[in-house]
Amino acid sequence: MKIGGVPLFPQQADTGAAGVDMVALVVCAICGLLALGVLVAVVYFLIRYRAGSDVNRDNPPEGHLPLELSWVGGAVVLSLVMFIFGARAYYDLRVAPTDSFEIEVVGRQWMWKIRHPSGRREINTLHVPLGTKIKLKMISRDVIHSFYLPEFRTKHDVLPGRYTDLWIEPKKLGRFTLACSEYCGTDHSRMKGEVVVVTPEEYESWQALSPLTSVQRGERLYLKMACDSCHEYQDGQVVSGAPLLDGIYGSTVGLEAGGSTKVDDDYLRRSILRPKAQVVAGFQPIMPTYEGRLSEEELLDLIAYIRSRSGSTVDDGGKK
Amino acid sequence: MKTHLLVWLSLMLLLGLTVVAWQYHLGFLMALAIAVTKAALVIAFFMHLRKESPLTKFVAGAVLFWLLILFGFTLADYFSRLGF
Amino acid sequence: MKDYLYEDVSLKSWLLTTDHKRIGILFLLTITFFFIIGGVAATLMRMELATAPGDLVSADVYNRLFTLHGTVMVWLFLIPSIPATLGNFLLPLMIGAKDLAFPRLNLLSWYVFLFGGLLTLWSIIIGGVDTGWTFYTPYSTTYTNSHVIMMAAGIFIVGFSSIFSGLNFIVTVHSLRAPEMTWTRLPLFVWTLYATSLIMVLATPILSVTLVLIAAERLFGVGIFDPALGGDPLLFQHLFWFYSHPAVYIMILPGMGVISEILPCFARRPIFGYKFIAGSSLAIAVFGFLVWGHHMFAAGQSLYAGLVFSFLSFLVAVPSGIKVFSWTATLYKGSIRFDTPMLYALGFMGLFTIGGLTGLFLATLAVDVHLTDTFFVVAHFHFIMVGGMLMAYLGGLHFWWPKMTGKLYPETLGRISAVLIFLGFNGTFLPQFILGYLGMPRRYYAYPEQFEFLNVISSAGAVLLALGYALPLAYFTWSLIKGRPAGADPWNAAGLEWKVSSPPPHHNFETIPVVEQPYRYPRPGHE
Numbered sequence: 041m042k043i044g045g046v047p048l049f050p051q052q053a054d055t056g057a058a059g060v061d062m063v064a065l066v067v068c069a070i071c072g073l074l075a076l077g078v079l080v081a082v083v084y085f086l087i088r089y090r091a092g093s094d095v096n097r098d099n100p101p102e103g104h105l106p107l108e109l110s111w112v113g114g115a116v117v118l119s120l121v122m123f124i125f126g127a128r129a130y131y132d133l134r135v136a137p138t139d140s141f142e143i144e145v146v147g148r149q150w151m152w153k154i155r156h157p158s159g160r161r162e163i164n165t166l167h168v169p170l171g172t173k174i175k176l177k178m179i180s181r182d183v184i185h186s187f188y189l190p191e192f193r194t195k196h197d198v199l200p201g202r203y204t205d206l207w208i209e210p211k212k213l214g215r216f217t218l219a220c221s222e223y224c225g226t227d228h229s230r231m232k233g234e235v236v237v238v239t240p241e242e243y244e245s246w247q248a249l250s251p252l253t254s255v256q257r258g259e260r261l262y263l264k265m266a267c268d269s270c271h272e273y274q275d276g277q278v279v280s281g282a283p284l285l286d287g288i289y290g291s292t293v294g295l296e297a298g299g300s301t302k303v304d305d306d307y308l309r310r311s312i313l314r315p316k317a318q319v320v321a322g323f324q325p326i327m328p329t330y331e332g333r334l335s336e337e338e339l340l341d342l343i344a345y346i347r348s349r350s351g352s353t354v355d356d357g358g359k360k
Numbered sequence: 361m362k363t364h365l366l367v368w369l370s371l372m373l374l375l376g377l378t379v380v381a382w383q384y385h386l387g388f389l390m391a392l393a394i395a396v397t398k399a400a401l402v403i404a405f406f407m408h409l410r411k412e413s414p415l416t417k418f419v420a421g422a423v424l425f426w427l428l429i430l431f432g433f434t435l436a437d438y439f440s441r442l443g444f
Numbered sequence: 445m446k447d448y449l450y451e452d453v454s455l456k457s458w459l460l461t462t463d464h465k466r467i468g469i470l471f472l473l474t475i476t477f478f479f480i481i482g483g484v485a486a487t488l489m490r491m492e493l494a495t496a497p498g499d500l501v502s503a504d505v506y507n508r509l510f511t512l513h514g515t516v517m518v519w520l521f522l523i524p525s526i527p528a529t530l531g532n533f534l535l536p537l538m539i540g541a542k543d544l545a546f547p548r549l550n551l552l553s554w555y556v557f558l559f560g561g562l563l564t565l566w567s568i569i570i571g572g573v574d575t576g577w578t579f580y581t582p583y584s585t586t587y588t589n590s591h592v593i594m595m596a597a598g599i600f601i602v603g604f605s606s607i608f609s610g611l612n613f614i615v616t617v618h619s620l621r622a623p624e625m626t627w628t629r630l631p632l633f634v635w636t637l638y639a640t641s642l643i644m645v646l647a648t649p650i651l652s653v654t655l656v657l658i659a660a661e662r663l664f665g666v667g668i669f670d671p672a673l674g675g676d677p678l679l680f681q682h683l684f685w686f687y688s689h690p691a692v693y694i695m696i697l698p699g700m701g702v703i704s705e706i707l708p709c710f711a712r713r714p715i716f717g718y719k720f721i722a723g724s725s726l727a728i729a730v731f732g733f734l735v736w737g738h739h740m741f742a743a744g745q746s747l748y749a750g751l752v753f754s755f756l757s758f759l760v761a762v763p764s765g766i767k768v769f770s771w772t773a774t775l776y777k778g779s780i781r782f783d784t785p786m787l788y789a790l791g792f793m794g795l796f797t798i799g800g801l802t803g804l805f806l807a808t809l810a811v812d813v814h815l816t817d818t819f820f821v822v823a824h825f826h827f828i829m830v831g832g833m834l835m836a837y838l839g840g841l842h843f844w845w846p847k848m849t850g851k852l853y854p855e856t857l858g859r860i861s862a863v864l865i866f867l868g869f870n871g872t873f874l875p876q877f878i879l880g881y882l883g884m885p886r887r888y889y890a891y892p893e894q895f896e897f898l899n900v901i902s903s904a905g906a907v908l909l910a911l912g913y914a915l916p917l918a919y920f921t922w923s924l925i926k927g928r929p930a931g932a933d934p935w936n937a938a939g940l941e942w943k944v945s946s947p948p949p950h951h952n953f954e955t956i957p958v959v960e961q962p963y964r965y966p967r968p969g970h971e
């Protein structure tokens with residue numbers, strides 16, 4: 041919506057955007073009515089009871105319990121209404137559907153690096169197919185950033201050391217804003233880009249222009265870093281006392297220190313970077329640390345590869 | 361004076377227990393329990409809370425509760441993030 | 445019998461004074477100085493933002509400006525503003541005491557504040573800090589090369605001033621009330637000071653600890669917040685907002701107290717719902733501690749934590765609603781005069797209501813995801829902090845200026861300033877709500893062309909606002925020399941502070957004052 045070339049309302053580029061705007065409208069209506077009520081009452085009283093006016097001022101009330109209690113009750117009820125609307129939409133916004141496909145985002149000062157399932161990469165631009173549920177799996181190389189898509193009405197902080205996610209379902213072709221909304225240093229305001237929504241066919245042919253998929257890159261890396269020197273069976277024998285990585289994704293593993301944990305992306309990331317922090321039950325802590333030897337992109341490749349060995353192609357939180 | 365000495369001795373005892381608990385892997389909760397006992401002894405005797413007015417006791421309790429809010433809500437975030 | 449100002453005029457007597465009134469004046473001068481510094485930074489920022497490209501200053505300078513503005517305004521102006529000046533001056537007078545419970549601690553509080561404040565300024569002079577007032581990790585601990593430690597040290601020290609004042613106020617209210625000053629007769633301003641002090645004493649230590657942890661990580665590489673060192677950045681946010689959300693109430697509660705004093709006086713009738721207003725202050729102090737996670741809905745906090753914090757955030761809005769309701773009802777059957785303090789109070793009601801209601805947008809989970817870290821948030825908290833607190837502070841200053849100095853200020857200029865500030869404020873911050881919903885992130889030094897028009901309006905409003913602030917500064921100073929004598933009670937007001945001469949004598953009360961019901965308007969025997 042624009043008036044005289046000045047935009048006053050952002051476009052709705054996501055299927056969820058109308059829902060968020062709807063909630064905002066509900067809150068706006070409730071708050072608007074409350075504000076109007078206060079305004080009308082105050083102005084009326086100010087005029088009617090201005091000093092010197094000839095009106096009845098006998099026994100001004102110093103309190104009125106039923107009135108006060110009903111005001112409190114009313115406020116609580118209205119709050120609940122707003123809370124419920126907001127919470128339902130939030131749940132939809134935060135919980136990605138399991139059938140979404142995954143694009144990886146690595147944030148760093150001050151650019152966004154994006155990698156598609158086919159392995160095609162881009163910087164500060166995100167190509168997405170129309171009408172498809174897309175999950176963005178995000179991590180930062182340095183400080184906290186925030187992946188903000190105003191026309192999609194969604195954002196989420198991109199943290200170092202841990203994967204966070206965001207999901208979208210574009211419903212409009214065109215170019216939209218991508219911005220960093222968590223302050224991250226000097227060029228925070230330049231850390232922005234574009235979301236380009238194209239038709240699924242265009243996206244497919246665009247994606248296809250790629251040398252290697254993440255899984256393929258991950259496999260190469262796996263061999264190059266000699267992970268298989270420990271993590272592989274030879275002639276039905278464990279070679280150097282390391283657990284087999286087939287089929288672990290989504291399962292629960294016991295830990296040497298007691299307790300157990302679920303194998304998801306964050307766990308895999310930790311196991312590679314700092315293996316000694318969570319040693320698998322029954323094994324010796326002999327795996328070397330890879331901290332500082334792998335970039336975030338390489339880690340994502342390795343994880344994609346390990347996942348593929350469990351037959352899982354997307355990060356579905358290990359639900360399978 | 362005598363109570364102070366006794367309290368001091370029991371604190372030392374608890375200190376020893378902490379070491380033992382660590383050596384025998386009695387776990388995080390055990391260590392925490394011992395630490396809380398130690399803190400309680402210090403507050404009750406060395407800081408004289410035992411002999412203070414009910415108001416002071418109430419304030420001490422309220423502050424403890426308030427600290428639990430900080431820890432409780434923060435940990436609630438962590439645990440629910442881990443999917444417990 | 446000389447008044448507290450002229451009893452001894454030597455510089456030494458001021459610097460070593462333990463008189464709560466003089467210490468209040470010392471704080472007044474100090475925070476005015478800091479306000480001007482923070483205001484200059486704000487002016488430069490609005491000038492930069494008047495055009496879309498970053499052209500006036502460099503990005504690094506802009507980042508230092510908003511850090512300076514936030515830090516100075518929050519810790520060196522807003523937090524001490526009403527409690528340390530008006531609160532210090534009025535609390536003993538209002539409860540019929542000769543001074544605060546610990547007069548020397550009070551003086552120490554000022555010295556500590558001054559020292560911490562100057563240290564903070566020093567960190568700016570030697571090159572500034574570029575983390576924002578929120579010091580988010582790991583940027584503040586690992587990545588920035590600005591003077592974080594120095595500034596953190598300054599704020600750490602200033603924190604002790606808060607704790608000292610809070611402690612002093614609590615003990616004073618408990619132990620030094622005049623014999624007939626029961627809890628239900630306490631002026632509502634005292635109630636809010638009491639609630640504020642509770643927050644100061646409980647919350648500030650957490651901020652101090654957090655700042656120490658930042659220093660530990662930055663200096664010694666102790667892994668607490670930086671994941672590269674094994675820490676967790678969200679832990680910082682939990683700790684920081686555990687202090688900083690309640691700190692919002694440190695900043696607004698005393699303002700609510702001031703309004704509760706001004707409204708009955710100029711509506712010439714008792715306040716409506718005394719017990720509800722007093723109780724809601726305490727409720728805010730307590731519930732204010734349960735909602736900090738609403739700053740982290742899009743930060744990586746768990747879904748469930750988000751739901752709980754959102755729910756509680758809605759509930760904490762209810763006590764504020766009670767106050768607005770009671771103030772409105774206080775106008776009913778009044779005999780309303782429109783003197784300067786009243787204009788400020790009415791301005792407060794309007795702006796605070798908008799500020800509070802827009803807060804509900806941010807408490808609503810799905811909407812907050814879109815709006816957090818945008819200009820909507822900037823507009824929202826300026827409505828509370830500036831539209832609310834600063835309006836109340838100026839209203840209170842105009843209300844009690846005759847008491848503090850014994851002089852009257854020019855009434856017409858006073859009214860003009862109130863109107864100017866109200867208009868300028870709305871001009872500055874209303875457009876920012878739209879900018880936020882359009883998706884302009886905060887802390888942007890250059891922004892897309894399409895946002896320029898609204899930003900120009902905002903900057904133009906800021907000019908008006910600056911004029912509005914300059915006016916009281918000028919006529920208050922003028923009134924010290926040329927102002928007409930005020931007399932003990934120029935407003936014909938209730939409350940013990942108006943029973944003593946203006947300016948009050950050194951020890952406030954010669955005899956134990958007689959306490960009546962609070963807010964006995966119209967004044968018996970006068971009207």
Ligand SMILES: [Cu+2]
Nearest residue numbers: 220222224228
């Ligand atoms: Cu950024």
Ligand SMILES: [Cu+2]
Nearest residue numbers: 689736738739
């Ligand atoms: Cu808050």
